[in-house]
Amino acid sequence: MSRAAPFVLHWGIISTGGIAAAFVKDLVLPPEGRGVSDVSHAIVAVGSRSSDKAQQFIREKCPEGGCAQKAGLSQTVPVAYGSYAEVYSDPEHLEELICNTILTQPACLNQAEFKVLSDFSKSKNLFLMEAVWTRFFPLTFTLEKALFEQQVIGEIRRLVSDFSIDFVDIVTEENRLLNIDLAGGGLLDLGPYPLFWALLLLYNHPENKQTPPEKIQASMRKYERTGVDLHTSWTLDFPRIGKVGARAILSTSIGVNGCRDAVTRIQGTKGEIIMPWATARPESFTIRHSKVGRGPQDYTEEVCKFPIQGTGLNWEADAIARDIRGKPGTLDMDY
Numbered sequence: 001m002s003r004a005a006p007f008v009l010h011w012g013i014i015s016t017g018g019i020a021a022a023f024v025k026d027l028v029l030p031p032e033g034r035g036v037s038d039v040s041h042a043i044v045a046v047g048s049r050s051s052d053k054a055q056q057f058i059r060e061k062c063p064e065g066g067c068a069q070k071a072g073l074s075q076t077v078p079v080a081y082g083s084y085a086e087v088y089s090d091p092e093h094l095e096e097l098i099c100n101t102i103l104t105q106p107a108c109l110n111q112a113e114f115k116v117l118s119d120f121s122k123s124k125n126l127f128l129m130e131a132v133w134t135r136f137f138p139l140t141f142t143l144e145k146a147l148f149e150q151q152v153i154g155e156i157r158r159l160v161s162d163f164s165i166d167f168v169d170i171v172t173e174e175n176r177l178l179n180i181d182l183a184g185g186g187l188l189d190l191g192p193y194p195l196f197w198a199l200l201l202l203y204n205h206p207e208n209k210q211t212p213p214e215k216i217q218a219s220m221r222k223y224e225r226t227g228v229d230l231h232t233s234w235t236l237d238f239p240r241i242g243k244v245g246a247r248a249i250l251s252t253s254i255g256v257n258g259c260r261d262a263v264t265r266i267q268g269t270k271g272e273i274i275m276p277w278a279t280a281r282p283e284s285f286t287i288r289h290s291k292v293g294r295g296p297q298d299y300t301e302e303v304c305k306f307p308i309q310g311t312g313l314n315w316e317a318d319a320i321a322r323d324i325r326g327k328p329g330t331l332d333m334d335y
């Protein structure tokens with residue numbers, strides 16, 4: 001029996017920065033390499049504030065297009081544009097490009113900005129998504145099952161997560177991470193990831209029923225030379241989980257590096273789960289099974305590994321393709 005041809009999603013890329021490059025490199029990788037055969041990706045347009053940069057980007061990152069073009073599933077070739085607006089008017093893919101948008105996180109600088117986009121998308125029935133790629137990792141789905149269905153560490157009581165990278169000593173003050181005019185600082189760039197684990201595992205915990213945290217406490221220290229945030233820490237309380245509730249203790253910094261071995265720790269009554277670097281892109285988690293008891297307990301350890309193809313942005317791209325193939329705006333799964 002012949003298999004149905006994969007659905008091909010056509011992508012327009014806005015800007016030629018670091019994350020756009022990583023995303024495009026992942027769109028070029030063969031889906032079979034991550035066990036995917038139902039969807040594929042074509043890159044049809046790249047827009048930059050400079051046409052030269054857009055051309056160079058295509059030359060270097062995707063001269064033959066995405067994996068669909070390389071596999072002969074699409075006859076299109078990527079076109080370079082010297083503005084972002086032109087990408088949305090690419091004549092061949094006008095409808096697809098204009099209807100569906102994903103924005104790298106943070107999608108906007110604040111809730112009010114996002115509401116404008118969200119209201120607009122809803123009013124026109126368009127697809128809009130903040131690209132929280134970690135959500136789509138196989139590791140993430142397995143972790144949810146382990147904690148919610150198998151309850152491998154008993155009741156979750158505390159989640160500690162940090163994402164920190166020393167930029168202060170590495171980049172210039174013009175760089176977007178230190179530049180206040182480019183919304184620099186750790187909170188918007190790195191902060192979404194510790195928060196992601198708290199939302200996934202505590203806010204989304206079946207016993208919490210997506211009830212907002214009872215109390216949010218936060219403290220921030222600025223990098224005084226430019227005014228961006230240097231160290232930020234915050235806590236969220238979810239009192240409906242288990243016997244005593246669960247607390248998330250989250251932090252981010254652009255003044256120090258996180259550690260390699262344990263950036264996220266989920267602690268329960270019967271053990272804990274440890275995730276190594278990077279908070280946004282863990283390749284494994286370790287379950288430490290122990291008994292209820294006073295003080296540190298002996299444990300047996302189980303390591304669950306999840307190899308990542310490329311950067312790992314492609315699982316998110318696959319999920320979006322499946323959604324757009326089906327019923328745009330309603331992701332197949334309850335994300």
Ligand SMILES: NC(=O)c1ccc[n+]([C@@H]2O[C@H](COP(=O)([O-])OP(=O)(O)OC[C@H]3O[C@@H](n4cnc5c(N)ncnc54)[C@H](OP(=O)(O)O)[C@@H]3O)[C@@H](O)[C@H]2O)c1
Pocket residue numbers: 015016017018019020047048049050053103104105106131132133176182188189
């Ligand atoms: N997985 C994720 O979702 C993820 C991962 C990492 C970073 N991010 C986020 O993605 C965003 C971009 O990060 P990045 O590392 O790609 O940054 P980057 O390398 O500095 O690239 C930013 C791009 O934005 C465009 N741009 C538009 N107006 C600009 C301006 N006034 N000044 C400078 N650049 C301007 C530029 O593209 P052109 O010159 O081509 O127009 C530039 O290449 C950040 O908000 C970051 O937090 C998301």
